[in-house]
Amino acid sequence: MAEKPSDDRVTVSVVVPMYNDSRTIDLCLASVHAQSMPAHEVIVVDDASTDTSAASAARHPCLLVRADANGGPGASRNLGVRHATGEVIFFLDADVTMHPDAIRNAVRLLRGDEGYGAVFGVPDKEPLFAEGLVGQYRILQYHYWRKSAEGLVSGGFYALGAVTREAFDRAGWFNPALRQTEEIDHAERLSRSYPMLLTSQVRGRLSDESRMVPILRKAFRRSRLRVPFYLRRGRAMQGMETGGRAAAAVLAASTLLSVPAAVLFPPLALLTAALLGGFVASDLGQYVFVRRERGWGFVVFFTAAHLLMNTAVVAGLATGLLEWLLRPRFRSLYEEVVP
Structure with a gap:
């Protein structure tokens, strides 16, 4: 049997969807370029930002792709993948930084005998910036739910996650019509053919909403849009939904x-x-x-x-x-x- 090439020879494309993320994009891209296993390419997709995000991203070694109009996370990720040439696509939201071993650990897991099609990371319990009470609540809740769900999952967390190109192509594109639930839809299609792992071996740190009303609005909108997904699927998602x-x-x-x-x-x-x-x-x-x-x-x-x-x-x-x-x-x- 032919021996597998070393992990370091695997090409990784990091895709960063970005919309008005001037506060975090420098830290995000700095964490990408500080990886112990360098990415083959870094693709930042500017989703028609109206702040200085694009100018900040342009100061970093990356391919900056600009969308003609705001299309949401799904459309931005699709646009990034269209420019990607790597064997592994590492999705990283612009308000997230990753630990220096994130890419290396993700590649090692994807190349293991388990045959994972995707591995998703767990965010730290500490926020990217000092937060008020609401921000602390959100970060701790986000961390605990993912940490407690480590293992095989059927839901995707594409803010910090790696997918093999083969698995992505088989699952198909993100549906750009789904502005809040594109992740669960794509992960559902991917999980039909490949196991997916949620693991704290891939770690990062994020900045989340620090005001209660926007959090409640997002929770309402996402749960509303999940109803046809749940009724069509017939069961809850494996992992956090207990x-x-x-x-x-x-x-x-x-x-x-x-x-x-x-x-x-x-x-x-x-x-x-x-x-x-x-x-x-x-x-x-x-x-x-x-x-x-x-x-x-x-x-x-x-x-x-x-x-x-x-x-x-x-x-x-x-x-x-x-x-x-x-x-x-x-x-x-x-x-x-x-x-």
Whole structure:
């Protein structure tokens, strides 16, 4: 049997979709060029930014590709892949930096006997920048959910993940019509032919939203758009979507809905407390982790923020289900022909 060439001979194309990321793009690209295994090429796709992102990216060794109009992450990644020549495509969002061994570890895993088509990374529990309370909540929650789901997954995390070109070509392009859920759609197609791994051997650090309203808006929108995907697929995604977290979402909405009744009729406060206790117990390890990292005071804030986010998720699912019943086009959202 012919011996495999060394990992260092594998060509890796790093594709960075970018839209108004002037705050982070320098750090992002610096982390790419600090890799222990250098990338074959770095392709930055400027998705019609209106800030100085493109000028900042142009100061780094990379191919800067400019989109004619803003098309969203899926369209940007497609455009980057069209210019890529590597055997492995490493997707990295412009607000994420990767650890120096990220490319090397990803290539090693992709070339192993397991036959992975994609490996996705786990973000650090520390943010890229100092954050306020909301930013800290988001980063800790993001880290814990991915860390606790390490192993085989069916959902994709393309903000920090590597895919073999062979697997990408077989799965097909990202659907540019899906502005918020293009990742789950693409990963679903990829997972039909290849196992996918979520692993902390590929690590990075990210900067996320630091205001509560945009986080809630995004949670609502994404959960709404996932309804036709879930109903078409017939099952939850392997990895982060556990039964306990599904129960937590329902308990969160029930807790907040019970508060007005408890104010009007104080004995019902016991029901509110019971619902809140069930909400925390449904994902208890998360709160143990947060207490260990930030202490009891932050656990209180984290719990309140997580209640709001889960309630937004339930509201999005309810809205999506109503749309699925009333709008045929919404039901066929994931059946669009991908260009």
